[in-house]
Amino acid sequence: MDHGIACKICGNVRNNKIHWAKERLLNLRHEFQYLECASCYSLQIVATPANLSNYYPSEYYSFQNPKFGLGLNPIVYFLKKSLLRHYLHKFDPTGAFLSLFLPHPFHWMKPGMIDFDSSILDVGCGSGRVILSMQRSGFTNLTGIDPFLKEDLQNTKYLKILKRDLFEMSGKFDFVMLHHSFEHMDQPEKVLNKIRELMNPNGKLLIRIPVANAYAWRKYHTHWIQLDAPRHLFLHTSLTMNLLAGKTGLNLDQIEYDSTFVQFASSEKYFRDLPFSDDFSMFTGKQMRDFSKEAERLNKIGDGDSACFYLSVK
Numbered sequence: 001m002d003h004g005i006a007c008k009i010c011g012n013v014r015n016n017k018i019h020w021a022k023e024r025l026l027n028l029r030h031e032f033q034y035l036e037c038a039s040c041y042s043l044q045i046v047a048t049p050a051n052l053s054n055y056y057p058s059e060y061y062s063f064q065n066p067k068f069g070l071g072l073n074p075i076v077y078f079l080k081k082s083l084l085r086h087y088l089h090k091f092d093p094t095g096a097f098l099s100l101f102l103p104h105p106f107h108w109m110k111p112g113m114i115d116f117d118s119s120i121l122d123v124g125c126g127s128g129r130v131i132l133s134m135q136r137s138g139f140t141n142l143t144g145i146d147p148f149l150k151e152d153l154q155n156t157k158y159l160k161i162l163k164r165d166l167f168e169m170s171g172k173f174d175f176v177m178l179h180h181s182f183e184h185m186d187q188p189e190k191v192l193n194k195i196r197e198l199m200n201p202n203g204k205l206l207i208r209i210p211v212a213n214a215y216a217w218r219k220y221h222t223h224w225i226q227l228d229a230p231r232h233l234f235l236h237t238s239l240t241m242n243l244l245a246g247k248t249g250l251n252l253d254q255i256e257y258d259s260t261f262v263q264f265a266s267s268e269k270y271f272r273d274l275p276f277s278d279d280f281s282m283f284t285g286k287q288m289r290d291f292s293k294e295a296e297r298l299n300k301i302g303d304g305d306s307a308c309f310y311l312s313v314k
């Protein structure tokens, strides 16, 4: 049925579908309409709720204080930095040895894209979990912003975690990153335009987001964990990211899928009408391992339900 509602990204009005999705994370079960675009396959909330902040209570996971066991212990700092130096393809025998036992601490970070003294901006950083972890691996010029923080949490030369809206920001950064925050933002084109202004000419942009039209959406539909109504306003696809990049002076250089077992384990919970707060004890160890294997397989064929989009200034 043709609803005549236009896709906010590509403008298509023909054959778009409407789905009703329930709020599940907080188990409120309020219902919201989502548009599925027949042309770019994105999903988008039809009307952003006026009281959206009510759906981000103070216990929302992004705002919980991150826990770091050994903190800035100098030996741990040295070992973490060595490990990362190795994964960023710098010569480091200690790091090479550690890499025999330890994985890359930031799977989304690629050699050549970032250096320890690069100026880094994390947009929608919550309480700063990612940049605090990066500081503990040797990065020295980190800024995180989030308009939903109660107050600034850090403001030193090396690390800033600020209550700040993206549109209040100025200056230039070598590396801008959004870890599962872009899908929460209204007006994605305006956001990307502003981010491009904040990037150095050789700067890089990483956007990690859920991906619509992936296997998990096709299988679980409105029970898909990453629809996350009404907090996720836009669920993008490679088509919409390409389109938005083109409109905002950016190049989409690469896409890497990084979905996990969660797309199955958590979506199954919603499908069985169980609350998010239930643990995964309903699944056997083998089922959980199979979920992870299936996620890896989907990532390889570009059908996982989340991805890293790497962009640069045109």
Ligand SMILES: [Zn+2]
Pocket (backbone or CB within 6 Å): 007, 008, 009, 010, 011, 012, 037, 038, 039, 040, 041, 042
């Ligand atoms: Zn569209």
